[in-house]
Amino acid sequence: MSFPQASGSLERVIRPRRAWYRVDWARLFHYRDLLFTLVRGDYVSRFQQTILGPLWFAVQPIATTVMFTLVFGHALRTPTDGVPPFLFYLGGMLLWNYFSNVLGVIGVTFTANAALFGKVYFPRVIMPLAIAISNLMNFAVQALIFLVVYGSVLVASPAGKAIHPNLLVLSILPLVLVQTVAFTLGVGLLISGLSAKYRDLQHTLPLLIQLWLFATPVVYPLSRLGPRAQWLASINPLTNCVELVRLGFFGVGTATVGHAVFSLVSTVAVLLVGFAVFQQVERTVVDTV
Amino acid sequence: MTRPIIEIRGVSKRYRLGAIGLTSLRSEVERFWQRLRARQPGVRGPDQKEFWALRDVSFDVQPGEVVGIIGRNGAGKSTLLKILSEITEPTSGEIVLRGRSASLLEVGTGFHPELSGRENIFMNGAVLGMRRAEIARKFDEIVAFAEVGAFIDTPVKRYSSGMYVRLAFAVAAHLEPEILIIDEVLAVGDQAFQQKCLGKMSDVAQQDGRTVLFVSHNMAAVSRLCRNAVLLEHGRVAAAGPASQIVEGYLAQAATARSEWRRPAGNAPGGKVSLLGARVVDANGAPASVLAHTSPVTLELECREAGTSAAWMLRISIYDRQGNELFSTRDTEALNTRLPRPGRTLRATCRVPGGLLKPGVYVVGVSAEELAGDMPVAVYEHHEPLVAFEISEQGFSGQHARGLISPKVEWGFDWTP
Numbered sequence: 001m002s003f004p005q006a007s008g009s010l011e012r013v014i015r016p017r018r019a020w021y022r023v024d025w026a027r028l029f030h031y032r033d034l035l036f037t038l039v040r041g042d043y044v045s046r047f048q049q050t051i052l053g054p055l056w057f058a059v060q061p062i063a064t065t066v067m068f069t070l071v072f073g074h075a076l077r078t079p080t081d082g083v084p085p086f087l088f089y090l091g092g093m094l095l096w097n098y099f100s101n102v103l104g105v106i107g108v109t110f111t112a113n114a115a116l117f118g119k120v121y122f123p124r125v126i127m128p129l130a131i132a133i134s135n136l137m138n139f140a141v142q143a144l145i146f147l148v149v150y151g152s153v154l155v156a157s158p159a160g161k162a163i164h165p166n167l168l169v170l171s172i173l174p175l176v177l178v179q180t181v182a183f184t185l186g187v188g189l190l191i192s193g194l195s196a197k198y199r200d201l202q203h204t205l206p207l208l209i210q211l212w213l214f215a216t217p218v219v220y221p222l223s224r225l226g227p228r229a230q231w232l233a234s235i236n237p238l239t240n241c242v243e244l245v246r247l248g249f250f251g252v253g254t255a256t257v258g259h260a261v262f263s264l265v266s267t268v269a270v271l272l273v274g275f276a277v278f279q280q281v282e283r284t285v286v287d288t289v
Numbered sequence: 290m291t292r293p294i295i296e297i298r299g300v301s302k303r304y305r306l307g308a309i310g311l312t313s314l315r316s317e318v319e320r321f322w323q324r325l326r327a328r329q330p331g332v333r334g335p336d337q338k339e340f341w342a343l344r345d346v347s348f349d350v351q352p353g354e355v356v357g358i359i360g361r362n363g364a365g366k367s368t369l370l371k372i373l374s375e376i377t378e379p380t381s382g383e384i385v386l387r388g389r390s391a392s393l394l395e396v397g398t399g400f401h402p403e404l405s406g407r408e409n410i411f412m413n414g415a416v417l418g419m420r421r422a423e424i425a426r427k428f429d430e431i432v433a434f435a436e437v438g439a440f441i442d443t444p445v446k447r448y449s450s451g452m453y454v455r456l457a458f459a460v461a462a463h464l465e466p467e468i469l470i471i472d473e474v475l476a477v478g479d480q481a482f483q484q485k486c487l488g489k490m491s492d493v494a495q496q497d498g499r500t501v502l503f504v505s506h507n508m509a510a511v512s513r514l515c516r517n518a519v520l521l522e523h524g525r526v527a528a529a530g531p532a533s534q535i536v537e538g539y540l541a542q543a544a545t546a547r548s549e550w551r552r553p554a555g556n557a558p559g560g561k562v563s564l565l566g567a568r569v570v571d572a573n574g575a576p577a578s579v580l581a582h583t584s585p586v587t588l589e590l591e592c593r594e595a596g597t598s599a600a601w602m603l604r605i606s607i608y609d610r611q612g613n614e615l616f617s618t619r620d621t622e623a624l625n626t627r628l629p630r631p632g633r634t635l636r637a638t639c640r641v642p643g644g645l646l647k648p649g650v651y652v653v654g655v656s657a658e659e660l661a662g663d664m665p666v667a668v669y670e671h672h673e674p675l676v677a678f679e680i681s682e683q684g685f686s687g688q689h690a691r692g693l694i695s696p697k698v699e700w701g702f703d704w705t706p
Contacts, residue, residue, distance in 0.1 A: 012390075014375060015383035034415035041412050045403040048444065119395040120416055121375040283378045286371070287304060 017283055020276050028123050038130035043137060057141035061097055065089045072219045081221045081252040084159045090146050091249055092218040095180045095241050098139045100209050105131045106188030107205045110196035110285050117286055124282040125275070128192065132185050139177075150249060164251035173248050176241050179267050183237045186271035193277035196285050217242055222254040230254060237263035237270075292387065293349035294468060294500050295373075300382035302343040302368050302524075342368040344524040345382070352388075352467075355494045355501040357515035357532050359508070359539060362672055365524040366504045370394060373470050373502065388467030388500070391418055395472070397457030402446035406437055406456055409445050413460045427463045434489075435459035450661030455482055462489045469493065470502045473668065490514065506654065506673040508612040512536045536612040543674035544610055544650035548578035550676050561597035562657040562669045564590065565634070569653070569678040572643075578677075582695075583684035585643040588676075592657060593634045599659045600627050601669065605639055606654040607646075608674070615646070615693055623660060644697045646680045647687070653677065 047053040065086060072078040073085030080088035106128040110117065113127060154160040191208075195201035213219075216238045222230055233239045240255055240263035247253030343365045350356050358366050371377045373384060374392035399416035400409050410431055414424040424431075432441055435456040437448070445453060471490070491514055494501045505511050511518055511532055518535035520528040528535055549568040570587045571577040580586055588605060602623030607615045620637055654673030658665040687695045 012386045013383055014372065014379065014386065016378050016381060030420075031415075031418070033419075033421040036421070037412050037415040041401055041404055041408060044408065045401055048403045116399055116416075118371075118376060119398045120392065122416060122418065286377050 020280070022279070024123070028125070031122050031126055034122055035126050035130055035133070038126065039134040042130060042134040054137075054141060057138045058145055061090070061093050061142045062145065064097075065093060068093075068219055078220050079224065081223060081246070081250070082162060083246070083250045083252060084153060084157070087149060087153055088221075088246070088250075089219065090149060091245055092242055094139070094142055094146055094245060095177070095238065096213065096216060096218045097142060098135060098180060099184045099238060100213070101138060102132055102135045102184045103188050103191070103209060104205065105135075106185070107191040107195060108202055109188070109192035110281065111199075111202060114286070125189070125278065128185060128188050128278075132181055132188070136181075163249075165249055166247050166251050169244055169248035169255075173245065176244050179237065179264065180241050182271050183241075183267040186267065186274035189274035189278040190270065191274075193274070193281040196281050196288070212236075212238075215239075221246070221252070223252075230259075231262075234259045234262050235266060237267045239263070291352055293385075294352040294354075294387045295350035295502070296385040297346055297348050297373075298383050298385075300343055300346045300369070300372060300379045300384060301341060302365075302372060302377075303380040304340045304342055341524050343372070343379070346521070346524070346526055347382075348519055348526060348529055350500060350502065352500055353494070353498045354517060355491075355503065355515045357511035357518040357535075358502065358504045358521060359506075359511055359518055359536065360521035360527075361674075362670075364521040366521055367472065368524075369521070370470060370472055370502075370504055386468060390468035390470060391464045391466035392470040393417070393461045393464070393472065394470075396454055396461060400445060400453070400457060403444055405444055406432075406435075406441045406448070409456070410460055413457065414463075417461065417464055418466075419464065423465075424460075431459045431463050434462060434485075450666045451482075451664055454664075454666060458482070458486055462486065462493075465497075466499070468500045468502070472504050473506060473671070487514065506656075506671045507614075508536050508540065508608055508673070509614040512612050533612070537610065540608060540610050540612055540652050540674065541650075543652050544677045544679075548676050548678045549576055550672075561595055561659075562592055562601050562629075563595055564592045564655060564657060564670050564672060564675075566591040567653070567655060567672075567676050569676055579679045579681050581643070581683040582646070582648055582680050583643045586641040586646065586678060586680075588639045588641070588653060590637045590639070590655060591634060592637075594629045594631050596631050597629045597659065597669070599629070599661070601629065601657060601659050602627075602665070603637060604656045604658060604665075606656075606673065607641070608652045608654065609693060610650050610652070613693055615651075642697075644684075645694055647690075647693070647695045648680050648682045648685050650677060650679045 047056070050056060052059070068089040069085045073080070073089070083091075105112075109124070109127050117124065154163060191201065191205065195205065215233065215236055217224075217233065222233060222239060222243050225233060240259045243253040243255040244260070245253075247255050346365070346369065358369065360366050368377075370392065371394075372379050373386075373390075374394065376392075376394075397413065399413050401412060404412060407428075410428065411421065411424055415421065432438070435452070435458075437452050437456050440448065440452065445456070448456070487510065490501065490503075493499050494514070501514075503511070503515060515532040517530065518532040519526055520535050520539050528538060549566075551566045552564065567588065567590050568576050569578065569580075570589055571580050572584050572587075574587070590603060590605075592603070600623060603620040604617055606617040609615060618639065620639070622637075652674040653676050654671070655675045656671040656673070657669040659667040659669060685695075
């Protein structure tokens, strides 16, 4: 026996699945090494033959932040709740970049992996999971940059005196990250499922991500919106997550318990719906893609 | 009394022809609109065309059995494998698998060109369902089998295609499932390596007592490797039983096939190179199904380059009714590097000299394969059997000669008193 495993000599029945929800946890667990290998492979292959290697993780957010600072901060003079603009955008971009990077890849899971999926079985959800996990590395590098800038502003700059971190909110930020990952995965699963069926969606995905950026308070503070618009913006769980990051580090941000509960509920809903759609599509997707 | 390790019960699979590759929101809206406009009872829209790739397929496989699945192109072999591998679902029916299964529908699935051979072994193994520890344990064995030696830490994009295929197969060969499901992956690679793979496969079955399900166009391999075989025809099980008997019956039936074949209209050629037609002609270029023993047999093939960018070749195999592959031949132009140009058609002829084949019925198989160097690395199309012809007794004088063929040989005599 090569390796004892959960689905070992158990009987397995292949038949048309009809249930909307059926998770074979044992099999998912069996493929954990594939998950690990994919995460590793994604990371290694990305920086093969590049000179800067993982430093590329830092280039994109810094460049975007500089651009935002120039355009929104200096040219348009968008208020930043009294936080230095560079820091404000850098903080706002943390979760946003994770979301947009991951969504761009997961959203086309079925079409991008059509050849692979047509030739071998493994729980398809492993693929988006691997992307969600490997991008955490990307996130970590960005977070490090942010912390360095944040720390130096706090200590060395006169603007630092005006910043009062909210320790309570800081302590729950890891949970906010978990929520962001869950939400990103949910949206990604939903879109990949739908775009396998409707190819048009695949082309509108970049546009969708672009619009989503402006629906999320990344380049502006939520406080700029009226109370009605604030609730509307809170349908998007990212709004609350981004504001919580700012509230934690800068002590300014618009996040109430009501917003938080609202965003948690919609995160769970999106994750469940996304997974259900993904599962329905994966059953026979190779017949059509 | 042991229970079957695979039980296939009434499995059917339906494809909607209109739906394949045609789902965009726009087409769905159009279809909806059409349905609204043409709302007449009993009239179905053109999108409602259905195609049953499999229809009520049932059979059992006992533990330790090696079963070959044969049938013409489009008979449902690949669909059955996909369902067995859980790549897609059956429309109805069910399959019970009593053991850990692994499928090999392609060599090198999941290979990443940027990663090294070492990393790809782990990647490919994991994709095939192996655990990391298991791969690590067999790592040296895999590298030795693949004969890639010093290149193990080189990105596989720098591998020769031979090395690539060998490495890919080596990983797969070291899977240890109780049920192994294999598509025609053995058609690639050089001859020596193919032999090695076939050898490994029969080891797996005979020594380790594992169950193997093997889909192939290669009748010789099926009769050699498999104890039992299942013949699929139009998505149904047409016959099942001892492999040699099934292969023989299949070829005998194929031998009654016509000496001319044209791709059916509407059967859209999917491959990068597609075969459009084939026929057997006599010395005068006239189509013939029966030829004199002394007459040369000429095979005419017509194919189109649709979208290949690689060198490719045609291969012709000649079988007798018992499924013995008398010989196979590769087109000679391909070896001089054929530069593909999509859209053009090729008419190729292959002339087998007269007097070589003994009287009897022969079956011709044709494939179009992608080449890397002079080695086939992928199969675009494989039709076996495609056409058949008969060699008559006319002009045959070797009635008492043994063997499969009767080549014209030249004897020399030099007596010394």
